[in-house]
Amino acid sequence: MAIRPVDSERCIGCGRCIRACPVDVIRLDVDTNKAKTIYPEDCMCCACCEDDCPVGAIYVSPEKHDPLMVSWR
Amino acid sequence: MEHMTCDVLVIGGGTAGCFAAVSAKKAGADVLVADKASGGYAGASIMASGFWSVFNPDWGMDYDATLCWINKNSSYLNNRDWTELFLRESWQTYLDLQDWGVPFPVPEKEIQSFFQKSIIGDDAAGHHDDDPHTHYGIVPLRHRAVTPALRNYAEGIGVHFLDRVMITDLLERDGRVFGAQGFPLETGKSFVIRAKATVLAAGRNYFKSPGMNISGQTGDADAMGYRAGAVLSGKEFPDMHMNIARHPMWKGNGEVYPAYFQFEDAMGRRLPNRGFDLSLASTIHAGYGPILWDFGKATENDLRAIDEYLKKRGNPKEIERVGLDPRGGGQYPMIGGAAAGGCQEHTAGLWPFDTDCASNLTGLYSAGDSCATWVWGAIVQGPPPGLAPAAITGKRAGKAAARFARASEAVELEGSELGVFSARAFRWLERKSGYDPRWVIQLLQNYMMPWYVLHIKSAERLTSTLELVRFLRGHMIPRMKAADPHELRLAHEADNMSLNAEMILRSSRMREESRGWHFREDFPSERDEWLAWVLIRKDENGEMVLSRAPVPEQWRPSVGTAYASRWLAWEHPHGEEEQKWQYGL
Ligand SMILES: Cc1cc2nc3c(=O)[nH]c(=O)nc-3n(C[C@H](O)[C@H](O)[C@H](O)COP(=O)(O)OP(=O)(O)OC[C@H]3O[C@@H](n4cnc5c(N)ncnc54)[C@H](O)[C@@H]3O)c2cc1C
Ligand code: SF4
Numbered sequence: 001m002a003i004r005p006v007d008s009e010r011c012i013g014c015g016r017c018i019r020a021c022p023v024d025v026i027r028l029d030v031d032t033n034k035a036k037t038i039y040p041e042d043c044m045c046c047a048c049c050e051d052d053c054p055v056g057a058i059y060v061s062p063e064k065h066d067p068l069m070v071s072w073r
Numbered sequence: 074m075e076h077m078t079c080d081v082l083v084i085g086g087g088t089a090g091c092f093a094a095v096s097a098k099k100a101g102a103d104v105l106v107a108d109k110a111s112g113g114y115a116g117a118s119i120m121a122s123g124f125w126s127v128f129n130p131d132w133g134m135d136y137d138a139t140l141c142w143i144n145k146n147s148s149y150l151n152n153r154d155w156t157e158l159f160l161r162e163s164w165q166t167y168l169d170l171q172d173w174g175v176p177f178p179v180p181e182k183e184i185q186s187f188f189q190k191s192i193i194g195d196d197a198a199g200h201h202d203d204d205p206h207t208h209y210g211i212v213p214l215r216h217r218a219v220t221p222a223l224r225n226y227a228e229g230i231g232v233h234f235l236d237r238v239m240i241t242d243l244l245e246r247d248g249r250v251f252g253a254q255g256f257p258l259e260t261g262k263s264f265v266i267r268a269k270a271t272v273l274a275a276g277r278n279y280f281k282s283p284g285m286n287i288s289g290q291t292g293d294a295d296a297m298g299y300r301a302g303a304v305l306s307g308k309e310f311p312d313m314h315m316n317i318a319r320h321p322m323w324k325g326n327g328e329v330y331p332a333y334f335q336f337e338d339a340m341g342r343r344l345p346n347r348g349f350d351l352s353l354a355s356t357i358h359a360g361y362g363p364i365l366w367d368f369g370k371a372t373e374n375d376l377r378a379i380d381e382y383l384k385k386r387g388n389p390k391e392i393e394r395v396g397l398d399p400r401g402g403g404q405y406p407m408i409g410g411a412a413a414g415g416c417q418e419h420t421a422g423l424w425p426f427d428t429d430c431a432s433n434l435t436g437l438y439s440a441g442d443s444c445a446t447w448v449w450g451a452i453v454q455g456p457p458p459g460l461a462p463a464a465i466t467g468k469r470a471g472k473a474a475a476r477f478a479r480a481s482e483a484v485e486l487e488g489s490e491l492g493v494f495s496a497r498a499f500r501w502l503e504r505k506s507g508y509d510p511r512w513v514i515q516l517l518q519n520y521m522m523p524w525y526v527l528h529i530k531s532a533e534r535l536t537s538t539l540e541l542v543r544f545l546r547g548h549m550i551p552r553m554k555a556a557d558p559h560e561l562r563l564a565h566e567a568d569n570m571s572l573n574a575e576m577i578l579r580s581s582r583m584r585e586e587s588r589g590w591h592f593r594e595d596f597p598s599e600r601d602e603w604l605a606w607v608l609i610r611k612d613e614n615g616e617m618v619l620s621r622a623p624v625p626e627q628w629r630p631s632v633g634t635a636y637a638s639r640w641l642a643w644e645h646p647h648g649e650e651e652q653k654w655q656y657g658l
């Protein structure tokens with residue numbers, strides 16, 4: 001959930017998603033020069049990375065892990 | 074270990090940090106901005122997609138009427154010096170944005186008509202609304218366009234940005250702050266930045282609540298200021314932002330709310346004040362949940378208004394992400410704690426001892442959400458605008474810091490100091506085993522985020538929660554284990570958030586009254602003796618001490634006049650009538 005693995009076929013290694021992520025979820029893999037989600041569990045679903053990726057290599061699902069539990073139903 | 078020096082160090086590169094950096098640079102200082110994410114791409118600033126607030130008499134706004142309205146809406150807890158600075162300086166900050174290349178979605182000429190038609194007087198759907206914005210102007214913003222442009226401009230004039238460097242603590246000796254310490258997220262190497270003057274502009278505290286895109290704001294500024302000996306204030310007034318439960322991170326909400334606020338409780342009653350207050354929490358507390366945003370009741374006029382907003386400002390991708398379909402007539406459950414743990418914009422933070430944002434520590438200034446200007450006081454009706462005040466405090470702090478730097482000598486590190494600073498910063502990395510910082514954060518969320526702790530308060534619940542938080546601070550925090558620099562950042566954040574939690578709980582317990590967005594079930598009304606601010610600091614023994622600073626006599630309302638004329642009683646949540654149904658009292 002939240003950020004899905006980066007589509008490495010598309011990724012051109014520009015680093016914009018890394019700059020866009022406020023909470024350090026994504027890093028650049030130095031060997032492949034592609035973006036990689038290293039800490040997906042810390043993703044807050046803001047989709048800034050997805051918005052900034054020039055080649056559409058990122059998809060962020062709005063659901064974070066489990067559906068948010070609300071007090072009243 | 075890497076050593077760096079500069080005249081002015083700005084911690085945090087949001088709106089306040091960028092404005093501070095630019096004004097310090099223009100005053101001749103050599104400026105470094107350190108950000109734990111990327112300066113210009115993080116903080117509340119990058120998520121703020123609504124409006125830049127301005128006061129401009131040329132748009133037909135009246136200075137005295139606006140000031141009077143803000144005083145009332147602040148329940149007289151505003152620091153009037155800062156409210157007046159907002160009235161006098163906000164327009165210039167908007168002109169600065171234009172000069173510095175910030176793009177706006179609506180052309181200048183259209184802004185006036187947009188705001189007159191939609192915000193002042195009648196809105197696009199023909200509702201007359203007594204929105205707080207009636208009293209000042211608001212310029213629509215393009216999402217994620219402001220701070221990236223500010224950063225660009227700042228770099229253009231020679232400001233240096235250190236990205237992805239987590240600042241952990243201020244360097245302080247005998248009440249003099251001379252820079253900060255931190256580490257880059259990639260290498261985890263120790264960074265020591267010595268500065269003649271330091272501006273803390275690292276935003277607010279939230280508890281990484283599952284909403285509002287605020288997981289990066291963990292009260293680091295307030296925590297490091299507190300540890301260094303700064304006086305803080307404003308922790309008892311919570312932020313009340315709400316959002317839809319399906320996707321509480323939705324940043325496009327501002328595109329639809331202004332056109333159509335129809336929040337209802339389970340009995341089908343419309344919530345007052347557009348939900349930007351205690352009404353969500355109190356409705357749940359009184360047993361009338363859930364709260365639904367009901368598009369089934371939208372008239373054709375409403376739908377046209379929504380379309381117009383979306384056309385002008387909407388991000389279609391966002392709407393799709395959220396699955397919002399206004400014309401489909403759905404009911405969307407709302408959550409009230411989308412901003413859980415945050416204090417109101419510019420209420421909590423370091424106490425500014427003058428209008429240059431100086432703290433009580435020599436060489437330390439604060440700006441933006443880290444500076445407790447109390448510009449909007451206790452807030453009765455929100456949301457309060459944070460961006461323009463962040464720019465105003467940033468400009469003032471940056472300029473004053475540059476002036477201070479020019480007149481002072483660099484401070485050298487002494488003997489064992491570095492070892493002491495480093496040991497604190499890296500202690501969680503060195504442990505072989507320990508608690509996972511993420512788990513500690515989750516515990517803290519469970520303690521702090523329920524509405525009956527943070528929003529609908531009582532002495533007993535505050536005291537019990539304080540016990541839990543104290544235990545967490547004493548037992549879990551020292552025993553966390555960070556596997557790498559990323560987790561080390563999380564460990565620092567957990568420590569900082571829990572310190573903020575303690576400040577919130579203690580201040581909330583001390584204020585034995587209800588005012589604006591601070592509500593105490595056991596003291597449900599305003600009490601005139603609480604026309605005062607709570608100040609927080611660390612004493613010589615390292616204990617947290619709270620004190621009370623009365624609002625100056627000349628800023629108080631006349632207590633001889635009737636309640637209704639002193640406050641905005643018609644919309645005030647602590648009037649008797651409202652209490653009856655809102656709180657089930
Ligand atoms: C979702 C949302 C919408 C909003 N909408 C509006 C609006 O429409 N209009 C309005 O006027 N106000 C709005 N506000 C309020 C406004 O955004 C804030 O008041 C304002 O952005 C504060 O700016 P700042 O520079 O003080 O802090 P921030 O923008 O939060 O910047 C703080 C910076 O400090 C960095 N930082 C934090 N800790 C550290 C550390 N330890 N080391 C290094 N760097 C650190 C962060 O990464 C960040 O870049 C909104 C707030 C939110 C959350
Ligand atoms: S959605 Fe936001 S938090 Fe998640 S990886 Fe992308 S930028 Fe980071």
Ligand code: SF4
Pocket residue numbers: 006010011012013014015016017018034035052053054055056057058
């Ligand atoms: S923004 Fe897109 S292309 Fe650039 S590094 Fe990230 S995933 Fe790759």
